[in-house]
Amino acid sequence: MFVWILLFFSCGGSVNTPKNQAIPVIFDTDVGNDIDDVLALQMLFNYEKEGNVNILGITISKSNPRVVEYVDGYCRFNERGDIPLGYAYNGVNPEPYQYVPITLDTLVNGEKVLFPQRSLANNIPEGYVLQRQLLAGQPDHSVVMIVVGPQTNIRRLLESEPDEHSDLNGMELVSKKVRLLSVMGGLYNDDFDFPEWNILQDLAASKVLFDKWPTDIVASGFEVGSALLYPHQSILHDFTDDHKHPLCVSYKVYQPMPYDRQTWDLTSVLYAIEPDAGYFDLSERGKITIDKKGYSHFEAVSGGRHRYLVIPEQKKKETRKKIVNQVTGKDQSTYETVK
């Protein structure tokens, strides 16, 4: 009987991680700019429900106060209102844009779709201070950090001094506690030629990150998420009560439906949690540098800490399917049958 139970659980999770080995994750996001952050966040919550991830905290790199309410409400929607939140005070992108305020203010049959209980008035800590606190409490070389927005909090973490949470400075603390940084940022092939958006928003921070970060980095470039579009049919048909599901409400506000959105941030989550599943290829090891205009450059260096994701043509179908299934929490999406 015991053997059968073990077999059952070992086959159940998509990454086959025993519950007591759930990957400790810190998610740094600019929810409110693009919609892909919300889908990436839902992927993480679904990984956590499967026992594969322990979301230690969420740090926000979009400096608009209503994003705190949105993220708190979204955590509560996933029954995780206890997740610590941090915020990049005086950071970039203070504009509210549309989907955060509209989703927060949406009423369906007189009921809200998000029920936040935290705002900036509730002593939300600086993002990097929360990151320091969370890292200090984890085993050495265990934490996976996923960064899918401007790198403001990460720069502040790297440049932080010892405090009440740790006697180590930021560089020392990251070096001791982090296993991997999975970051959506940059551009690493010839399909496009412009500085990538996340890099440009806080260019000084991006330069610090790629120059100083002391552990392995795997970057998902603009071209990877651009090659894997999230199907609108999934938004329309895969979610129960989609008319009041905050992900669907936000997606429909972000752009006029129907549209298929690039999966930039989702690719960084997928690689971070399932690096050995073969959904992507990896570049050789090397060094990424950011120039003064925000262009990313990769140079192969033996033993280098930086790599970037590659999505070969023959892997696109299966990788997109996995991304959709991880967002929806279902084994099969309607997009394959509903046109």
Ligand SMILES: [Ca+2]
């Ligand atoms: Ca983002």
